[in-house]
Amino acid sequence: MSSFSIEWLDLREPADFTARDKNLVQIALDSLGQKKDPISPDRILVDLGSGTGSTVRALTKLGASNFVWRLVDLDGKLLDEALKRHGKQLLIEDYQADLTVVNELPLTGANIVTASALFDLASTDFCDALIARIDTRKTVFYTALNYDGTTQWSPAHPLDETVLEAFNMDQLRDKGFGPALGPNATDYLKMKLENAGYQIQVAPSPWQLSGEQQSLVENLIEGIAKAVAENYGIDSNALREWKTYRLQHAATGSCVIGHWDLLALPGE
Template sequence: MSGHFQADWLALREPADHQARSRALVQRLQAWCERRPCLQVLDLGSGTGSNMRFLAPRLSGDQHWTLVDHDPALLALATAKDNGHEWRSIQADLSQWDRVASDPAPDLVTASALLDLVSADWLESLVTACRERRAAVLMVLSYDGRVEWSSPDPLDDAVLAAINAHQQRDKGLGAALGPAATGALAARFRDAGYRVWVDPSPWDLGREAAMLAQALIDGWVAAACEQLPAGHSRLRAWGERRCADVAAGRTRVRVGHQDLLALPGSEG
Protein backbone atom coordinates (compact mmCIF):
# COMPACT_ATOMS: atom_id res chain seq x y z
CA MET A 1 0.00 0.00 0.00
CA SER A 2 1.53 3.32 -1.05
CA GLY A 3 1.84 6.17 1.45
CA HIS A 4 -0.50 8.34 -0.62
CA PHE A 5 -3.15 5.63 -0.85
CA GLN A 6 -2.83 4.86 2.86
CA ALA A 7 -3.23 8.54 3.79
CA ASP A 8 -6.37 8.73 1.63
CA TRP A 9 -7.74 5.60 3.32
CA LEU A 10 -7.05 6.96 6.80
CA ALA A 11 -8.79 10.24 5.97
CA LEU A 12 -11.76 8.36 4.52
CA ARG A 13 -12.23 6.15 7.57
CA GLU A 14 -11.66 8.80 10.27
CA PRO A 15 -15.31 10.00 10.57
CA ALA A 16 -16.58 6.42 10.86
CA ASP A 17 -13.86 5.61 13.40
CA HIS A 18 -14.72 8.57 15.58
CA GLN A 19 -18.44 7.82 15.45
CA ALA A 20 -17.96 4.14 16.32
CA ARG A 21 -15.71 4.50 19.36
CA SER A 22 -16.93 3.59 22.84
CA ARG A 23 -17.78 6.74 24.79
CA ALA A 24 -18.21 4.72 27.98
CA LEU A 25 -14.58 3.59 27.95
CA VAL A 26 -13.38 7.14 27.23
CA GLN A 27 -15.37 8.42 30.22
CA ARG A 28 -13.85 5.75 32.45
CA LEU A 29 -10.37 6.63 31.20
CA GLN A 30 -11.07 10.33 31.73
CA ALA A 31 -11.90 9.67 35.38
CA TRP A 32 -8.57 7.86 35.75
CA CYS A 33 -6.70 10.72 34.05
CA GLU A 34 -8.21 13.36 36.35
CA ARG A 35 -6.00 12.08 39.16
CA ARG A 36 -2.88 12.97 37.19
CA PRO A 37 -1.87 16.61 36.70
CA CYS A 38 0.31 15.69 33.70
CA LEU A 39 -0.36 12.85 31.29
CA GLN A 40 2.27 11.26 29.03
CA VAL A 41 0.46 9.54 26.15
CA LEU A 42 2.09 7.11 23.72
CA ASP A 43 0.14 6.50 20.50
CA LEU A 44 1.33 3.45 18.54
CA GLY A 45 0.79 3.15 14.79
CA SER A 46 -0.53 6.69 14.89
CA GLY A 47 -0.63 7.39 11.15
CA THR A 48 -1.76 10.99 10.67
CA GLY A 49 -2.90 11.41 14.29
CA SER A 50 -6.59 10.45 14.17
CA ASN A 51 -6.48 8.82 17.59
CA MET A 52 -4.99 11.96 19.13
CA ARG A 53 -7.53 14.18 17.39
CA PHE A 54 -10.36 12.18 18.93
CA LEU A 55 -8.98 11.46 22.38
CA ALA A 56 -6.98 14.52 23.43
CA PRO A 57 -9.98 16.91 23.64
CA ARG A 58 -11.86 14.35 25.74
CA LEU A 59 -9.18 13.86 28.40
CA SER A 60 -8.45 16.35 31.13
CA GLY A 61 -5.23 17.93 32.36
CA ASP A 62 -1.91 18.72 30.78
CA GLN A 63 -1.13 16.20 28.04
CA HIS A 64 2.09 15.35 26.19
CA TRP A 65 1.60 13.04 23.22
CA THR A 66 4.20 10.92 21.41
CA LEU A 67 3.10 9.56 18.04
CA VAL A 68 4.97 6.49 16.76
CA ASP A 69 4.66 5.14 13.23
CA HIS A 70 6.96 3.41 10.74
CA ASP A 71 5.81 5.69 7.87
CA PRO A 72 7.42 9.16 7.84
CA ALA A 73 5.02 10.35 5.13
CA LEU A 74 2.02 9.71 7.39
CA LEU A 75 3.68 11.32 10.40
CA ALA A 76 4.41 14.39 8.25
CA LEU A 77 0.65 14.75 7.79
CA ALA A 78 -0.14 14.45 11.50
CA THR A 79 -2.20 17.29 12.94
CA ALA A 80 -3.94 17.96 16.24
CA LYS A 81 -7.01 19.91 17.19
CA ASP A 82 -6.12 23.24 18.79
CA ASN A 83 -6.29 22.03 22.38
CA GLY A 84 -3.05 23.43 23.78
CA HIS A 85 -1.41 20.02 24.31
CA GLU A 86 2.14 19.24 23.27
CA TRP A 87 2.92 16.44 20.84
CA ARG A 88 5.87 15.01 18.96
CA SER A 89 6.34 12.24 16.40
CA ILE A 90 8.87 9.41 16.19
CA GLN A 91 9.47 7.28 13.12
CA ALA A 92 10.12 3.73 14.29
CA ASP A 93 9.22 0.14 13.59
CA LEU A 94 6.55 -0.94 16.07
CA SER A 95 8.58 -3.99 16.98
CA GLN A 96 10.97 -1.56 18.69
CA TRP A 97 8.49 0.89 20.20
CA ASP A 98 9.50 0.17 23.79
CA ARG A 99 13.10 1.22 23.11
CA VAL A 100 12.42 4.41 21.20
CA ALA A 101 9.42 5.80 23.10
CA SER A 102 10.17 5.21 26.78
CA ASP A 103 11.58 8.60 27.73
CA PRO A 104 9.53 9.86 29.41
CA ALA A 105 7.68 6.74 30.48
CA PRO A 106 4.07 6.75 29.25
CA ASP A 107 1.11 6.95 31.62
CA LEU A 108 -1.22 5.87 28.81
CA VAL A 109 -0.45 3.64 25.82
CA THR A 110 -3.04 3.74 23.06
CA ALA A 111 -3.55 2.65 19.47
CA SER A 112 -6.33 2.58 16.89
CA ALA A 113 -6.96 -0.18 14.32
CA LEU A 114 -3.68 -1.89 15.23
CA LEU A 115 -4.34 -4.75 17.62
CA ASP A 116 -5.67 -7.26 15.06
CA LEU A 117 -2.44 -6.87 13.03
CA VAL A 118 0.01 -7.95 15.76
CA SER A 119 1.28 -11.30 17.03
CA ALA A 120 0.91 -13.04 20.36
CA ASP A 121 4.55 -12.28 21.19
CA TRP A 122 4.00 -8.59 20.47
CA LEU A 123 0.99 -8.56 22.80
CA GLU A 124 3.06 -10.20 25.53
CA SER A 125 5.76 -7.55 25.20
CA LEU A 126 3.12 -4.81 25.34
CA VAL A 127 1.63 -6.18 28.56
CA THR A 128 5.06 -6.57 30.14
CA ALA A 129 6.14 -3.02 29.27
CA CYS A 130 2.87 -1.47 30.46
CA ARG A 131 2.82 -3.46 33.70
CA GLU A 132 6.36 -2.35 34.53
CA ARG A 133 5.31 1.30 34.09
CA ARG A 134 1.81 0.88 35.55
CA ALA A 135 0.53 2.47 32.36
CA ALA A 136 -3.10 2.48 31.34
CA VAL A 137 -3.93 1.03 27.92
CA LEU A 138 -6.65 1.95 25.42
CA MET A 139 -6.77 -0.11 22.22
CA VAL A 140 -9.64 0.84 19.91
CA LEU A 141 -11.27 -0.26 16.66
CA SER A 142 -9.74 -3.74 16.57
CA TYR A 143 -11.48 -5.90 13.96
CA ASP A 144 -13.38 -8.77 15.61
CA GLY A 145 -14.12 -10.99 12.60
CA ARG A 146 -17.80 -10.11 12.19
CA VAL A 147 -19.32 -8.61 9.04
CA GLU A 148 -23.11 -8.47 8.80
CA TRP A 149 -25.06 -7.42 5.72
CA SER A 150 -28.67 -6.24 5.99
CA SER A 151 -29.47 -8.26 2.84
CA PRO A 152 -27.58 -11.48 2.03
CA ASP A 153 -25.49 -12.48 -0.97
CA PRO A 154 -24.60 -16.14 -1.67
CA LEU A 155 -20.85 -15.43 -1.44
CA ASP A 156 -20.90 -13.42 1.80
CA ASP A 157 -19.87 -16.31 4.06
CA ALA A 158 -17.08 -17.52 1.77
CA VAL A 159 -15.65 -14.01 1.45
CA LEU A 160 -15.77 -13.47 5.21
CA ALA A 161 -13.98 -16.75 5.86
CA ALA A 162 -11.24 -15.75 3.39
CA ILE A 163 -10.90 -12.28 4.93
CA ASN A 164 -10.57 -13.68 8.45
CA ALA A 165 -7.99 -16.22 7.31
CA HIS A 166 -6.03 -13.45 5.60
CA GLN A 167 -6.13 -11.43 8.84
CA GLN A 168 -3.92 -14.07 10.47
CA ARG A 169 -1.05 -13.62 8.01
CA ASP A 170 2.13 -11.87 9.08
CA LYS A 171 1.52 -8.11 8.86
CA GLY A 172 5.09 -7.25 9.83
CA LEU A 173 4.91 -8.09 13.55
CA GLY A 174 4.70 -11.88 13.36
CA ALA A 175 1.69 -14.07 12.60
CA ALA A 176 -1.25 -11.79 13.34
CA LEU A 177 -3.91 -12.73 15.85
CA GLY A 178 -6.59 -11.10 13.73
CA PRO A 179 -10.09 -11.25 15.24
CA ALA A 180 -8.79 -13.06 18.35
CA ALA A 181 -6.50 -10.20 19.37
CA THR A 182 -8.80 -8.27 21.72
CA GLY A 183 -9.76 -11.36 23.71
CA ALA A 184 -6.13 -12.41 23.93
CA LEU A 185 -5.02 -9.01 25.19
CA ALA A 186 -7.87 -8.80 27.71
CA ALA A 187 -6.85 -12.17 29.18
CA ARG A 188 -3.19 -11.18 29.41
CA PHE A 189 -3.93 -7.90 31.16
CA ARG A 190 -6.28 -9.58 33.64
CA ASP A 191 -3.53 -12.09 34.42
CA ALA A 192 -1.21 -9.11 34.98
CA GLY A 193 -3.56 -7.68 37.62
CA TYR A 194 -5.26 -5.05 35.46
CA ARG A 195 -8.94 -4.21 35.42
CA VAL A 196 -10.20 -4.65 31.87
CA TRP A 197 -13.31 -3.52 29.96
CA VAL A 198 -14.23 -4.35 26.36
CA ASP A 199 -16.96 -2.54 24.39
CA PRO A 200 -18.16 -2.99 20.81
CA SER A 201 -17.30 -0.20 18.35
CA PRO A 202 -18.77 -1.34 15.01
CA TRP A 203 -18.95 0.58 11.78
CA ASP A 204 -22.48 0.80 10.36
CA LEU A 205 -22.11 1.79 6.71
CA GLY A 206 -24.76 2.49 4.13
CA ARG A 207 -25.38 4.75 1.20
CA GLU A 208 -24.22 7.82 3.15
CA ALA A 209 -20.77 6.19 3.51
CA ALA A 210 -20.58 4.62 0.04
CA MET A 211 -17.02 5.79 -0.65
CA LEU A 212 -15.71 4.23 2.54
CA ALA A 213 -17.72 1.04 1.93
CA GLN A 214 -16.35 0.76 -1.61
CA ALA A 215 -12.75 1.16 -0.44
CA LEU A 216 -13.37 -1.42 2.27
CA ILE A 217 -14.97 -3.89 -0.14
CA ASP A 218 -12.11 -3.42 -2.61
CA GLY A 219 -9.68 -4.30 0.16
CA TRP A 220 -11.71 -7.35 1.12
CA VAL A 221 -11.76 -8.57 -2.47
CA ALA A 222 -7.98 -8.18 -2.74
CA ALA A 223 -7.46 -10.13 0.50
CA ALA A 224 -9.94 -12.85 -0.51
CA CYS A 225 -8.24 -13.23 -3.91
CA GLU A 226 -4.92 -13.81 -2.16
CA GLN A 227 -6.52 -16.54 -0.06
CA LEU A 228 -8.54 -18.06 -2.91
CA PRO A 229 -6.54 -17.53 -6.15
CA ALA A 230 -8.85 -19.76 -8.19
CA GLY A 231 -11.87 -17.65 -7.31
CA HIS A 232 -10.77 -14.26 -8.68
CA SER A 233 -13.64 -13.78 -11.11
CA ARG A 234 -16.35 -14.77 -8.62
CA LEU A 235 -14.83 -12.65 -5.88
CA ARG A 236 -14.52 -9.58 -8.09
CA ALA A 237 -18.12 -10.03 -9.21
CA TRP A 238 -19.16 -10.21 -5.54
CA GLY A 239 -17.30 -6.96 -4.86
CA GLU A 240 -18.99 -5.21 -7.76
CA ARG A 241 -22.42 -6.39 -6.58
CA ARG A 242 -21.79 -5.31 -3.00
CA CYS A 243 -20.50 -1.86 -4.00
CA ALA A 244 -23.56 -1.37 -6.20
CA ASP A 245 -25.88 -2.58 -3.42
CA VAL A 246 -24.48 -0.08 -0.91
CA ALA A 247 -24.44 2.82 -3.37
CA ALA A 248 -28.08 2.16 -4.31
CA GLY A 249 -29.20 1.87 -0.69
CA ARG A 250 -30.19 -1.79 -1.05
CA THR A 251 -28.00 -2.94 1.82
CA ARG A 252 -25.99 -1.79 4.83
CA VAL A 253 -22.89 -3.44 6.22
CA ARG A 254 -21.95 -3.66 9.88
CA VAL A 255 -18.25 -4.28 10.51
CA GLY A 256 -17.41 -5.50 13.98
CA HIS A 257 -14.72 -3.78 16.04
CA GLN A 258 -13.91 -3.78 19.74
CA ASP A 259 -12.40 -1.19 22.09
CA LEU A 260 -10.41 -2.30 25.12
CA LEU A 261 -9.45 -0.33 28.23
CA ALA A 262 -7.04 -1.74 30.81
CA LEU A 263 -6.27 0.12 34.04
CA PRO A 264 -3.50 -0.95 36.43
CA GLY A 265 -4.28 -2.52 39.78
CA SER A 266 -7.53 -1.56 41.45
CA GLU A 267 -7.60 1.93 39.93
CA GLY A 268 -10.58 3.15 37.91
Protein backbone atom coordinates (compact mmCIF):
# COMPACT_ATOMS: atom_id res chain seq x y z
CA MET A 1 0.00 0.00 0.00
CA SER A 2 1.52 3.27 -1.12
CA SER A 3 1.79 6.39 1.02
CA PHE A 4 1.61 10.09 0.26
CA SER A 5 3.84 12.98 1.27
CA ILE A 6 2.80 15.50 3.90
CA GLU A 7 3.31 18.22 1.30
CA TRP A 8 0.85 16.63 -1.14
CA LEU A 9 -1.75 16.00 1.56
CA ASP A 10 -1.49 19.60 2.76
CA LEU A 11 -1.76 20.87 -0.80
CA ARG A 12 -5.00 19.01 -1.51
CA GLU A 13 -6.67 19.49 1.88
CA PRO A 14 -8.35 22.89 1.20
CA ALA A 15 -9.80 21.58 -2.08
CA ASP A 16 -11.00 18.45 -0.31
CA PHE A 17 -12.74 20.44 2.40
CA THR A 18 -14.46 22.75 -0.08
CA ALA A 19 -15.61 19.78 -2.18
CA ARG A 20 -16.84 17.59 0.69
CA ASP A 21 -20.64 17.47 0.85
CA LYS A 22 -21.54 19.23 4.11
CA ASN A 23 -25.11 17.93 4.29
CA LEU A 24 -23.97 14.31 4.27
CA VAL A 25 -21.61 15.04 7.16
CA GLN A 26 -24.46 16.57 9.16
CA ILE A 27 -26.69 13.57 8.54
CA ALA A 28 -23.88 11.27 9.67
CA LEU A 29 -23.33 13.24 12.90
CA ASP A 30 -27.06 13.49 13.59
CA SER A 31 -27.40 9.73 13.19
CA LEU A 32 -24.98 9.28 16.09
CA GLY A 33 -26.85 11.59 18.44
CA GLN A 34 -24.01 14.10 18.37
CA LYS A 35 -23.79 16.27 21.50
CA LYS A 36 -23.21 19.98 21.06
CA ASP A 37 -21.45 20.60 24.39
CA PRO A 38 -19.45 17.47 25.21
CA ILE A 39 -17.99 16.89 28.65
CA SER A 40 -16.11 13.75 27.73
CA PRO A 41 -15.83 11.76 24.51
CA ASP A 42 -18.33 8.90 24.27
CA ARG A 43 -18.18 8.04 20.57
CA ILE A 44 -15.41 6.28 18.64
CA LEU A 45 -14.65 7.35 15.08
CA VAL A 46 -12.21 5.17 13.14
CA ASP A 47 -10.59 6.93 10.18
CA LEU A 48 -8.88 4.57 7.74
CA GLY A 49 -5.91 5.90 5.75
CA SER A 50 -6.01 8.91 8.04
CA GLY A 51 -2.77 10.56 6.90
CA THR A 52 -2.11 13.73 8.91
CA GLY A 53 -5.72 13.94 10.13
CA SER A 54 -7.47 15.83 7.35
CA THR A 55 -10.77 14.06 8.03
CA VAL A 56 -10.48 15.02 11.70
CA ARG A 57 -9.98 18.65 10.73
CA ALA A 58 -12.84 18.60 8.23
CA LEU A 59 -15.36 16.99 10.55
CA THR A 60 -14.47 19.12 13.57
CA LYS A 61 -14.91 22.24 11.42
CA LEU A 62 -18.37 20.92 10.55
CA GLY A 63 -19.37 20.37 14.16
CA ALA A 64 -18.10 16.91 15.10
CA SER A 65 -17.29 16.66 18.79
CA ASN A 66 -17.39 14.20 21.67
CA PHE A 67 -15.35 11.63 19.73
CA VAL A 68 -12.39 9.46 20.43
CA TRP A 69 -10.60 9.82 17.09
CA ARG A 70 -8.95 6.51 16.17
CA LEU A 71 -6.56 7.18 13.30
CA VAL A 72 -5.28 4.25 11.25
CA ASP A 73 -2.49 4.49 8.67
CA LEU A 74 0.50 2.44 7.58
CA ASP A 75 2.77 5.49 7.51
CA GLY A 76 4.04 6.28 11.00
CA LYS A 77 5.38 9.64 9.85
CA LEU A 78 1.89 10.78 8.88
CA LEU A 79 0.44 9.57 12.18
CA ASP A 80 3.16 11.43 14.09
CA GLU A 81 2.23 14.57 12.17
CA ALA A 82 -1.45 14.08 13.06
CA LEU A 83 -0.57 13.78 16.74
CA LYS A 84 1.66 16.84 16.53
CA ARG A 85 -1.21 18.86 15.08
CA HIS A 86 -4.01 17.60 17.33
CA GLY A 87 -2.66 15.65 20.28
CA LYS A 88 -3.36 18.35 22.86
CA GLN A 89 -6.78 19.42 21.58
CA LEU A 90 -8.44 16.08 20.87
CA LEU A 91 -8.45 12.57 22.26
CA ILE A 92 -6.61 10.64 19.54
CA GLU A 93 -5.63 6.99 19.36
CA ASP A 94 -3.12 6.30 16.61
CA TYR A 95 -2.70 2.87 15.04
CA GLN A 96 0.05 2.11 12.58
CA ALA A 97 -1.44 -0.77 10.61
CA ASP A 98 -1.57 -2.32 7.16
CA LEU A 99 -5.09 -1.55 5.96
CA THR A 100 -5.07 -4.61 3.71
CA VAL A 101 -5.15 -6.89 6.75
CA VAL A 102 -8.81 -6.13 7.33
CA ASN A 103 -9.38 -8.62 10.14
CA GLU A 104 -6.76 -6.85 12.25
CA LEU A 105 -8.01 -3.30 11.78
CA PRO A 106 -8.93 -1.66 15.11
CA LEU A 107 -12.66 -1.38 14.52
CA THR A 108 -13.81 -2.70 17.90
CA GLY A 109 -16.28 -0.37 19.53
CA ALA A 110 -16.47 1.97 16.52
CA ASN A 111 -19.62 4.03 16.16
CA ILE A 112 -18.61 5.24 12.71
CA VAL A 113 -15.91 4.21 10.24
CA THR A 114 -14.69 6.89 7.84
CA ALA A 115 -12.20 7.28 5.01
CA SER A 116 -11.37 10.06 2.58
CA ALA A 117 -9.95 9.61 -0.92
CA LEU A 118 -9.27 5.94 -0.21
CA PHE A 119 -11.67 3.56 -1.93
CA ASP A 120 -10.80 4.49 -5.51
CA LEU A 121 -7.39 3.02 -4.61
CA ALA A 122 -8.91 -0.11 -3.09
CA SER A 123 -9.93 -3.47 -4.53
CA THR A 124 -13.22 -5.33 -4.49
CA ASP A 125 -11.71 -7.88 -2.09
CA PHE A 126 -10.73 -5.14 0.37
CA CYS A 127 -14.16 -3.52 0.19
CA ASP A 128 -15.94 -6.86 0.62
CA ALA A 129 -13.89 -7.76 3.68
CA LEU A 130 -14.31 -4.32 5.26
CA ILE A 131 -18.06 -4.23 4.67
CA ALA A 132 -18.36 -7.70 6.19
CA ARG A 133 -16.63 -6.47 9.37
CA ILE A 134 -18.67 -3.27 9.54
CA ASP A 135 -21.88 -5.18 8.99
CA THR A 136 -21.33 -7.45 11.99
CA ARG A 137 -21.82 -4.41 14.28
CA LYS A 138 -24.08 -2.39 11.95
CA THR A 139 -21.58 0.47 12.13
CA VAL A 140 -22.24 3.78 10.38
CA PHE A 141 -19.95 4.15 7.36
CA TYR A 142 -18.96 7.42 5.71
CA THR A 143 -16.51 7.85 2.86
CA ALA A 144 -15.71 11.01 0.91
CA LEU A 145 -13.86 12.18 -2.17
CA ASN A 146 -13.71 9.00 -4.22
CA TYR A 147 -12.72 9.80 -7.82
CA ASP A 148 -15.42 9.12 -10.43
CA GLY A 149 -13.44 9.20 -13.69
CA THR A 150 -14.53 12.64 -14.91
CA THR A 151 -12.26 15.62 -15.53
CA GLN A 152 -13.10 18.81 -17.39
CA TRP A 153 -10.40 21.30 -18.35
CA SER A 154 -10.84 24.86 -19.50
CA PRO A 155 -9.53 25.88 -21.93
CA ALA A 156 -9.84 22.56 -23.72
CA HIS A 157 -7.03 20.75 -25.51
CA PRO A 158 -7.46 18.14 -28.31
CA LEU A 159 -5.67 15.48 -26.23
CA ASP A 160 -7.79 15.92 -23.07
CA GLU A 161 -10.08 12.93 -23.68
CA THR A 162 -7.22 10.65 -24.72
CA VAL A 163 -5.27 11.53 -21.57
CA LEU A 164 -8.36 11.05 -19.41
CA GLU A 165 -9.10 7.62 -20.86
CA ALA A 166 -5.52 6.54 -20.23
CA PHE A 167 -5.53 8.00 -16.72
CA ASN A 168 -8.73 6.16 -15.85
CA MET A 169 -7.19 2.92 -17.04
CA ASP A 170 -4.16 3.65 -14.87
CA GLN A 171 -6.47 4.17 -11.89
CA LEU A 172 -7.37 0.48 -12.09
CA ARG A 173 -3.82 -0.64 -11.40
CA ASP A 174 -2.91 -2.31 -8.11
CA LYS A 175 -2.26 0.46 -5.58
CA GLY A 176 -1.36 -1.97 -2.83
CA PHE A 177 -4.83 -3.42 -2.17
CA GLY A 178 -5.11 -5.52 -5.33
CA PRO A 179 -6.60 -4.31 -8.64
CA ALA A 180 -8.09 -0.90 -7.82
CA LEU A 181 -11.73 0.05 -8.27
CA GLY A 182 -10.73 3.48 -9.53
CA PRO A 183 -13.74 5.39 -10.89
CA ASN A 184 -16.04 2.45 -10.04
CA ALA A 185 -15.51 2.73 -6.29
CA THR A 186 -18.66 4.56 -5.26
CA ASP A 187 -20.98 2.42 -7.38
CA TYR A 188 -19.40 -0.74 -6.02
CA LEU A 189 -19.63 0.39 -2.39
CA LYS A 190 -23.24 1.44 -2.89
CA MET A 191 -24.19 -1.93 -4.34
CA LYS A 192 -22.45 -3.99 -1.67
CA LEU A 193 -23.74 -1.88 1.23
CA GLU A 194 -27.30 -1.94 -0.10
CA ASN A 195 -27.03 -5.72 -0.37
CA ALA A 196 -26.00 -5.75 3.30
CA GLY A 197 -29.17 -3.84 4.22
CA TYR A 198 -27.71 -0.37 4.66
CA GLN A 199 -29.55 2.83 3.75
CA ILE A 200 -27.32 4.69 1.30
CA GLN A 201 -27.03 8.35 0.44
CA VAL A 202 -24.53 9.68 -2.08
CA ALA A 203 -23.61 13.23 -3.02
CA PRO A 204 -21.18 14.71 -5.57
CA SER A 205 -18.03 16.32 -4.18
CA PRO A 206 -16.12 17.62 -7.21
CA TRP A 207 -12.89 19.53 -6.99
CA GLN A 208 -13.51 22.88 -8.69
CA LEU A 209 -10.06 24.30 -9.23
CA SER A 210 -8.85 27.58 -10.66
CA GLY A 211 -5.74 29.74 -10.58
CA GLU A 212 -6.24 30.14 -6.84
CA GLN A 213 -5.15 26.52 -6.53
CA GLN A 214 -2.34 26.83 -9.06
CA SER A 215 0.15 24.68 -7.12
CA LEU A 216 -2.38 21.88 -6.76
CA VAL A 217 -3.32 22.09 -10.44
CA GLU A 218 0.34 21.98 -11.49
CA ASN A 219 0.94 18.94 -9.30
CA LEU A 220 -2.08 17.23 -10.82
CA ILE A 221 -0.88 17.91 -14.35
CA GLU A 222 2.57 16.53 -13.57
CA GLY A 223 1.08 13.46 -11.89
CA ILE A 224 -1.38 12.71 -14.68
CA ALA A 225 1.29 13.08 -17.36
CA LYS A 226 3.61 10.75 -15.47
CA ALA A 227 0.87 8.16 -14.95
CA VAL A 228 -0.01 7.91 -18.65
CA ALA A 229 3.48 8.31 -20.12
CA GLU A 230 3.94 4.57 -20.65
CA ASN A 231 1.74 1.57 -21.50
CA TYR A 232 -1.20 3.55 -22.91
CA GLY A 233 -0.08 4.30 -26.45
CA ILE A 234 0.05 8.08 -26.21
CA ASP A 235 2.72 9.65 -28.40
CA SER A 236 5.40 11.11 -26.12
CA ASN A 237 5.68 14.35 -28.09
CA ALA A 238 1.92 14.85 -28.04
CA LEU A 239 1.83 14.20 -24.31
CA ARG A 240 4.68 16.62 -23.71
CA GLU A 241 2.81 19.29 -25.67
CA TRP A 242 -0.37 18.58 -23.66
CA LYS A 243 1.50 18.95 -20.38
CA THR A 244 3.15 22.19 -21.50
CA TYR A 245 -0.22 23.60 -22.59
CA ARG A 246 -1.88 22.61 -19.34
CA LEU A 247 0.91 24.11 -17.21
CA GLN A 248 0.76 27.33 -19.22
CA HIS A 249 -2.93 27.66 -18.29
CA ALA A 250 -2.67 26.51 -14.67
CA ALA A 251 -2.89 30.09 -13.38
CA THR A 252 -5.70 31.24 -15.66
CA GLY A 253 -7.74 28.14 -16.56
CA SER A 254 -9.99 25.89 -14.53
CA CYS A 255 -10.43 22.22 -13.82
CA VAL A 256 -13.33 20.18 -12.41
CA ILE A 257 -12.51 16.68 -11.15
CA GLY A 258 -15.43 14.51 -10.17
CA HIS A 259 -15.69 12.78 -6.79
CA TRP A 260 -18.51 11.28 -4.74
CA ASP A 261 -19.25 11.05 -1.04
CA LEU A 262 -21.23 8.16 0.41
CA LEU A 263 -22.99 7.64 3.74
CA ALA A 264 -24.28 4.23 4.78
CA LEU A 265 -26.62 3.97 7.77
CA PRO A 266 -27.63 0.58 9.20
CA GLY A 267 -31.10 -0.50 8.20
CA GLU A 268 -33.88 -0.74 10.76
